[in-house]
């Protein structure tokens with residue numbers, strides 16, 4: 362999948378959850394600025410190991426179980442360092458975003474989850490020709506949900 366889907370799917374998930382929370386008069390867990398960190402975490406596997414061919418992805422160290430295990434403490438430490446309140450939620454969503462990245466690549470060509478051990482997990486369940494439509498759809502849905510969330514927060518402040 363392309364970066365639009367990778368970045369927006371976790372951000373859409375978080376903004377949807379926060380929109381539901383705000384609708385129930387509960388505070389947001391994640392701020393708008395923190396959404397950028399979640400998007401960054403979602404792109405981390407490709408930023409740290411850029412790849413253009415499927416063969417490169419299948420030999421990428423950042424699309425493995427070992428990488429997902431290794432970044433967990435890093436994300437926990439960085440989240441606690443960067444954020445005073447709700448740092449656990451930021452850490453959880455950032456980690457989830459990186460996991461979603463590997464999952465999405467798994468259904469869009471497969472990943473070598475246990476690299477350098479043999480074996481590719483997944484396949485082209487989502488063919489390449491649909492990736493751009495996925496990007497456009499997720500970017501628009503995320504923008505819409507963010508608009509709804511910010512509007513509800515504004516209304517809540519006025520009430």
Ligand SMILES: [Zn+2]
Pocket residue numbers: 406407418424462466
């Ligand atoms: Zn990737």
